[in-house]
Amino acid sequence: MSRQRATVFVPGHVTAFFSAHPDDRPAAAGSRGAGVTLTDGVTVDVSAASGDGGTRLLDGEPSAIGAVEDVLDALDVPAVDVAVTADLPIGAGFGVSGAAALGTAVAANRAFDRGRSENDLVRIAHESEVRRGTGLGDVVAQARGGVPIRLEPGAPGFGALDGIPADARIEYVTFGELSTETVLGGDTTALSAAGVTALERVRADPRLPTMMAVAREFARSADLLVPEVDTAIDAVEAVGGEAAMAMLGRTVFALGTGLSDAGYDPEVCRIDAAGTRIVDERGRE
């Protein structure tokens, strides 16, 4: 029985710090680190193609995402229409590409009854994202929800996750794009050393304020801070708040009302408790 259509929500994911762990096998490659998943996210609708070949829409405009195409190939689905709708800015460190890949995997599996398990779908999306060079850790984090700690890199079967048990309001402001491919394509040795140190500190004290403090140090020691974000972090700290830079984007995020208190006009959401989930009302049993 095939529904021919399914809709899936994937939370946004902001990485607070990370280390990069390349591997020839895309399922084993990935990143370690920590971050927050957000109730602002990406909705992916997959359905049987209305015309020849199928359409690809990103926020209503024709636009193809490489990892999405790879996921569809891996699941061997028929010609489909894929519509990706993002609550979040693209290219700004929210894991939109990973969300699009994972949402497509879960939605296509449901719409065309592909009979894959959750781990299988997460692996397919993770591999597609890694091969395209657009991300290393967003997919496994977005599948879990909450505040994922990526203990070991890679897809299910390779990686290992923990989490900071937390619920909080999150504010964010984006100043523009930053290319994940450029940073991840360069020398990541110093960055990764800082990321491993940061992870050890969060594992020793898995609390949100610790993650934010560690993330600020990471961004500084890895030389990733951009001026607008640096200024915003300082402004939030000056009013007693906790803020950090999104990896990788010209984005600052803060706990609670940190950015509002500092005079910014942020977007507001919360930590997402659920992770990736089917949200279609069609074909419900």
Place this chain on the structure above:
Amino acid sequence: MSRQRATVFVPGHVTAFFSAHPDDRPAAAGSRGAGVTLTDGVTVDVSAASGDGGTRLLDGEPSAIGAVEDVLDALDVPAVDVAVTADLPIGAGFGVSGAAALGTAVAANRAFDRGRSENDLVRIAHESEVRRGTGLGDVVAQARGGVPIRLEPGAPGFGALDGIPADARIEYVTFGELSTETVLGGDTTALSAAGVTALERVRADPRLPTMMAVAREFARSADLLVPEVDTAIDAVEAVGGEAAMAMLGRTVFALGTGLSDAGYDPEVCRIDAAGTRIVDERGRE
């Protein structure tokens, strides 16, 4: 900074089939199998004790749960009041004891800022439940949400999980209690052999209808079916539905409108997408 109070929701969990895997180390002991988590669940409120020593309430009545006490000891929290409220019948196969233990762990950690990670809290609740003999696999399933497949037994660090990606309406009817301790305390060899076979079939085809069919066979071959449940399963099958017995309870659960269609007057909920989550509004940042 300690909030002194926190409220946590834990979904109910119905095991469809399982195999038991004892181990001298409670974190390594557990079960393999599959089941569904439910939007009907258990809410646990933990707060600083209002009087000497602290109170324990279960649905408003004074009542202590062994695993809850063990969790509080493990987290070394001060004198607390614990109020457990269940949307579900107790002793009927919904994992209420596991939910109470896990909810207490997450709520006490938050209320008294214990700084434990999610894996740590799941392990503490799992160990408490195993030591008390009240369950083997509910806690890890309830932490995850969805339709968990327990690939390997035990707490995080020992066990391994997958899931059937699904959203569905679930109906259930309970005919009374069945002692988990009695079944798990007896010879579980034949039961576990049937459970391992069932797990292989669901791993080969991770779909909900397959899980339900496999669960019916498991209950029959493990000789666990009680007459009222057997009758109800047959009635649902006769109208083209999918039903199975909850392990371990005198409970039948069905996909969609199976029990309604068969003339029963069931409780109605859905598969829970989120797993265990903090729901208190107090102290929100």
